[in-house]
Amino acid sequence: GAGVSQSPSNKVTEKGKDVELRCDPISGHTALYWYRQRLGQGLEFLIYFQGNSAPDKSGLPSDRFSAERTGESVSTLTIQRTQQEDSAVYLCASSFDSLYYGYTFGSGTRLTVV
Amino acid sequence: DAKTTQPNSMESNEEEPVHLPCNHSTISGTDYIHWYRQLPSQGPEYVIHGLTSNVNNRMASLAIAEDRKSSTLILHRATLRDAAVYYCILRDVNYGGSQGNLIFGKGTKLSVKP
Numbered sequence: 001g002a003g004v005s006q007s008p009s010n011k012v013t014e015k016g017k018d019v020e021l022r023c024d025p026i027s028g029h030t031a032l033y034w035y036r037q038r039l040g041q042g043l044e045f046l047i048y049f050q051g052n053s054a055p056d057k058s059g060l061p062s063d064r065f066s067a068e069r070t071g072e073s074v075s076t077l078t079i080q081r082t083q084q085e086d087s088a089v090y091l092c093a094s095s096f097d098s099l100y101y102g103y104t105f106g107s108g109t110r111l112t113v114v
Numbered sequence: 115d116a117k118t119t120q121p122n123s124m125e126s127n128e129e130e131p132v133h134l135p136c137n138h139s140t141i142s143g144t145d146y147i148h149w150y151r152q153l154p155s156q157g158p159e160y161v162i163h164g165l166t167s168n169v170n171n172r173m174a175s176l177a178i179a180e181d182r183k184s185s186t187l188i189l190h191r192a193t194l195r196d197a198a199v200y201y202c203i204l205r206d207v208n209y210g211g212s213q214g215n216l217i218f219g220k221g222t223k224l225s226v227k228p
Contacts, residue, residue, distance in 0.1 A: 004157075033215070043158070043218040091157045100207065102148065103216065105157030 002026070004106035006092050012112045013082055021077040021109045025094030032075050033103065034067060035091040043091065049075060082113045117141075118202045123223040126192045134187040134222055136202030141182050146205045148216065149176065149187050151198040158201065158218070161187065197226045 005024040013019050025032050034046040045059040049069040060066070064082075069075040079086055089110050093103040119137040126132040138147065148163040162169055162176045164185075169176040175188040189196055201221040 035218075042220055045215055045217070048215060093157070100146075102150075102160030102163060103158075104160065108157050 004092055004094050004104050006090075006106035006109050008109055009107065010110045010112075012114060015084060015113055016081055018078065018080045019082055019111065021079075021090050021111070023075045023077070023092030023094075023106060025073070025075070025092070026104055028072075029094035029096055029104070030072055031095040031097065032069055033093045033095075034075070034077050035093065036061075036088045037091060037108070038088045046077070046090075079111075082111075084113050087111055087113045117145075117204045117217075118219060120200070120202050120219065120222045122220065123225070125225045125227060126189075126196075128194060128226055128228050129191055132189040132192045132196070132224065132226075134189075134200050134202075134224065135184065136186070137184045138202070138204055139183045141204060142206060144206050146207060147176065147178060147182075147185050148203045148205055149174070150201045150203065150216075150218075151196075152201070152221070153195075153198045161200070163205075192224075192226045194226050194228065197224055199223050 004026060007022045011019055030051045032049040035043040036046055037043050047060055047067045048056040064080045067077045089108040091105055091108045093105040095101045095103045117138060146163050146165050149161040150158040151161050152158045162171055162174050164176045164178055168178060177186045199221040201218050203216050
């Protein structure tokens with residue numbers, strides 16, 4: 001597709017369950033970012049992938065959060081033992097180059113932990 | 115440690131120009147000025163970016179002050195679809211990885227009246 005695709009678009013899960021969120025970046029984009037946006041709040045950086053380099057995980061809020069990316073393709077964000085405070089929209093963005101180009105964001109996955 | 119300052123909200127009338135201000139008095143020589151917008155229930159969308167010279171694209175114009183301590187995003191003819199939160203972000207291209215990441219503040223919520 002022409003844009004960044006995220007799935008599922010909505011996810012409701014019970015507290016304590018694990019969830020996996022998926023991001024399909026634009027083909028050829030070497031950089032991929034995950035952000036979190038709580039209701040009415042700004043975007044929080046979570047993790048960054050650039051090509052085959054080690055990811056920058058400095059924004060992950062706890063060890064319950066992890067992410068993987070296979071080469072320059074699909075990325076998955078996993079949240080283990082979900083808590084109610086994990087409820088948010090999780091946004092993925094990709095870019096050709098992390099320094100000079102703008103990001104293209106997906107529409108996000110709205111996660112609700114009940 | 116927000117590096118940009120924007121008004122919380124602005125109002126505009128449809129079909130009139132809109133000037134969205136951004137102050138960045140501590141900007142460094144290698145900071146690019148990026149603008150994104152976020153429409154309701156969507157991920158952010160890249161609008162424009164620049165370093166020193168004014169920039170134009172199909173979406174908007176970016177006017178950068180000569181001392182680079184402020185900039186203005188100009189929507190030449192606002193439409194109802196332009197109602198969104200507009201983010202002004204500095205990005206230092208001297209840093210690799212997520213040190214050059216986009217850090218989103220609270221932005222300016224633009225309302226457009228018919």
